[in-house]
Amino acid sequence: MTQKQDYFMRLLRQVAETIAAATGLSxxxxxxxxxxxxxxxxAxxxxxxxxxxxxxxxASLAAMVPGDRHAMVAELLV
Incomplete structure (x- = not known):
């Protein structure tokens, strides 16, 4: 696994853990x-x-958020 893939997998895991924790709280x-x-x-x-x-x-959001985080931020904002 490349360093970029490893980083992306860590971000995905972090988002999944947050969603699971938030679901439990809800x-x-x-x-x-x-x-x-x-x-x-x-944030x-x-x-x-x-x-x-x-x-x-x-367009402004896409310009300001780091490229590797666009999809995750969009998913959490929905």
């Missing part, structure tokens, strides 16, 4: 905590807070 009735967890992950991947991300156009 099922336990802790929706606000689940949303905070997801927002923290998005970490994108390098900026979620409210700022939501105000950007798709």
């Amino acid at each position: 099922r336990a009735g802790k929706e606000d905590e689940a949303q905070r967890l997801i927002d923290q992950e998005i 970490g991947l994108a390098g900026m807070p979620v409210p700022m991300l939501k105000r950007l156009t798709p």
Whole structure:
């Protein structure tokens, strides 16, 4: 596995773990905590807070978020 593939797999694992944790929190009735967890992950991947991300156009977002993180940030924002 190349270094780039290894990095991408680590990012995917991190996102999957966050989604699993948020799902568990949500099922336990802790929706606000689940949303905070997801927002923290998005901010970490994108390098900026979620409210700022939501105000950007798709083109602006693509220009600002590192290329290897586009799909993950988009998936978490949906």
